[in-house]
Every structure is written in structure tokens, then in C-alpha cells.
Amino acid sequence: MPANLSATLRSLLKAKQTASLIELRLLQEVARTLPTVSASGSSKNTVPTLARRRTLKCPRCDRRFARPVHLGRHLSATHGRRKKKAA
Numbered sequence: 001m002p003a004n005l006s007a008t009l010r011s012l013l014k015a016k017q018t019a020s021l022i023e024l025r026l027l028q029e030v031a032r033t034l035p036t037v038s039a040s041g042s043s044k045n046t047v048p049t050l051a052r053r054r055t056l057k058c059p060r061c062d063r064r065f066a067r068p069v070h071l072g073r074h075l076s077a078t079h080g081r082r083k084k085k086a087a
Contacts, residue, residue, distance in 0.1 A: 054064035056071045060079045065071040 054066045056065045056068060058074060063074060
């Protein structure tokens with residue numbers, strides 16, 4: 001392989017990596033500025049669901065969960081206990 005070709009390929013690869021990083025940064029910036037829509041339908045800038053804090057602690061171990069349904073699933077699967085049904 002000619003030295004010229006390997007230098008060209010290396011240059012193209014570097015350019016693609018740089019473009020990918022720039023695209024990723026741009027997408028992250030755009031995602032931060034987009035409003036999120038809540039369940040009630042109102043639009044507001046809030047913390048994305050994925051970044052929600054895990055505030056529900058399992059009473060039997062140290063695991064924490066962001067949603068009650070996840071805690072209930074953990075309790076039944078890990079500790080063999082089912083969550084009580086609401087009357």
C-alpha cells in the first residue's frame with residue numbers, strides 16, 4: 001500500500017471521528033434546550049426522566065428506585081414479596 005494512501009485513510013478516519021464528536025455534542029445541546037411534556041400535557045423544562053433521582057428505598061436491602069412500580073417488581077422478584085393491592 002502506498003504511503004500516500006495510508007496517510008489519506010488515517011486523515012479520513014480522524015475527520016470522521018471529529019465529525020461524530022461534534023454531532024454528538026450538538027445533539028446533547030439540542031436535547032437540553034427542548035421542552036419536555038409531562039403526563040398532564042403541559043410543556044415545561046424539567047430534568048429528563050432518566051436523570052430522576054432514586055428516592056424510593058427498598059425496606060429489605062439498600063437498593064433505591066425512581067418509580068414505585070420498579071420497587072414493587074424488585075420486592076416480588078428479589079425478596080419474594082408482593083405489593084399489597086389498593087382497595
